Amino acid sequence: MTSWIGRTAAEIAAAVQEKRATPREVVAEHLARIERLDGRIGAFRVVRAEAALAEADEVAARGDLAELPLAGVPVAVKDNLAVRGESMRIGSAATPDTPSDHDHVTVARLRAAGAVVVGLTNVPELCVFGTTEGVHGTARNPWDTSRTAGGSSGGSAAAVAAGLVPIALGNDGMGSLRIPAANCGLVTLKPGPGVAPPIDDSNWFGMSENGPLATTVEDARLLLSVIADTEFVRPDEPATLKVAVSLRSPISGVTIGKPYTAAVREAAGLLIKAGHQVRRADPPYPLSLGFTSLQHWTAGTSVDAEGLDPKQLTRRTRVHAAVGRRFVSGVRAGKGREELRRRLEPFFAEHDVLLxxxxxxxxxxxxxWHERGWLRNILVNTNYSPLTPPWNLTGWPAMAVPFGTLPSGAPCAVQLVARPGSETVLLEVAAELERRHPWERTAPLD
Structure with missing residues (x-):
């Protein structure tokens, strides 16, 4: 019997389209793996076993099965996006346990494309932090289960890296896709504004974007195309790009560890061999960037916490929201983000891609971490993930791409950033790195 565990979404969809596999057998095999392994990983808050099998049968009965881009593909959805019939808890005891009466538009597009939602994944409370733990569970890195998967799309990333699903949906407000993807050895792309539909209620003043988590660039492109309802077509001829390479932290006083700088240097070397124009150049980050990031990070939480019972929120979330309250009006005005864009635009006029x-x-x-103090959480998050927030503040597309390994054997990663509208350019650079430096796609859990 053919196993579909560890296969890409593209491979599974092709097999279902060609009647070499049924949606039910694909979904059932992934559900069995979830039942066997997720107790060690903590990826899911809710597993929709019976509903997913019933929906798999509905996909099999569709007359357009042969045209569905995600035919029979099991997917996981981050627990801040509405899934019809399931509650949306956003990692908190303060949110209502009331089933949603509709699908978020990205989920509806997944279903329309033939995908089967097998469950909702764990997040930190209100999706605030770069680690995923709380009253609904702790998401661990499948490559090193002593470590967090990251956050806030930590459960979705853990599910894909563990082979519980081939692809998952998440979103990114200050790095919430790229941080767990980098930890778990996955490909992700935070698109620019207007590419994919935003989160319904809270998109952190337009900074948060929905995007894919996948094990290959092809699958990331496929999932992004579905949720954006746009084809990200590969160009006929590869372009020669001007690539800037930076090893500097955007946040003053935070240092970058050797495995991550080494990964960037090696990736730069491969892009030189691919014919691109590569040179060292640091973006002109302002000294105030750390404070600007903190203002937007906390203000977004302050808005999200409105109407929730503070007694049911964890202390770190309450403090985060209280700090942000004073910043909400200024953040809404958007001057800080506009000033940052103006400062960085000349750099991106000179360079096509930043590595x-x-x-x-x-x-x-x-x-x-949800039981620890607010300041301790802030310091831990800032010291390990200072490189993602600038690209939410600017709104520019950014990717995380697996590259190399850490001394522990867990994955390392690089980040790619480009000017607005350059999602296809980033996907092509990521595909170039994948061709020249392929990575192990699924954590060896068996």
């Missing part, structure tokens, strides 16, 4: 580390160091231990 930089995805993280500064490996992820923290998978500890109960």
């Amino acid at each position: 930089l580390p995805a993280l500064a160091r490996r992820s923290p231990k998978a500890d109960p």
Whole structure:
């Protein structure tokens, strides 16, 4: 019997389209793996076993099965996006346990494309932090289960890296796709505004974008195309790009660990061999960037916490929201983000792509961070993931791409950033790195 575990979404969809596999057998095999392994990983808050099998049968009965881009593909959805019939808890005890009466538009597009939603994945409370733990569970890195998967799309990333699903949906407000993808050895792309539909209620003043988590660039392109309802077509001829390479942290005083700088240097070497024009150049980050990031990060949480019972929020979330309250009006005005864009635009007029580390160091231990103090959480998050927030503040597309390994054997990663509208350019650079430096796609859990 053919196993579909570890296969890409593209491979599974092709097999279902060609009647070499049925949606039910594909989904059932992944559900069995979830039942066997997720107790060690903590990827899912809810597993929709019976509903997913019933929906798999509905996909099999569709007259357009042969044309469905995600025919029979099991997917996981981050627990801040509505899935019809399931509650949306956003990692908190303060949110209502009431089933949603509709699908978020990205989920509806997944279903329309033939995908089967097998479950909703764990997130930190209100999707605030770069580690995923709380009252609904702790998401661990499948490559090193002593470490957090990252956050806030930590459960979705863990599910894909563990082979529980081939692809998953997440979103990114200050790095929430790229941080867990980098930890877990996955490909992701945070698109620019207007590419994919935003989160319904909270998109952190337009900074948060929905995007894919996948094990290959092809699958990331496929999932992004479905949720964006746009084809990200590969160009006939590869372009020669001007690539800037930076090893500097955007946040003053934070250093980048050697495995991450080494990964960037090696990736730069491969892009030189591919014919691109590559040179060292640091973006002109302002000294105020750390404070600007903190203002937007906390203000977004302050808005999200409105109407929730503060007694049911964890202390770190309450403090985060209280700090952000004073910044909400200024953040809404948008001057800080506009000034940052103006400062960085000349750099991106001169360079097509920026290559930089995805993280500064490996992820923290998978500890109960939700029980720790606010300042300790802030310091841990800032010291390990200072390189993602600038690209939410500007709104520019950014990717995390697996590249190399850490001394522990867990994956390392690089980040790619480009000017607005350059999602296809980033996908092509990522595909170039994948061809020249392929990575192990699934954590060896068996």
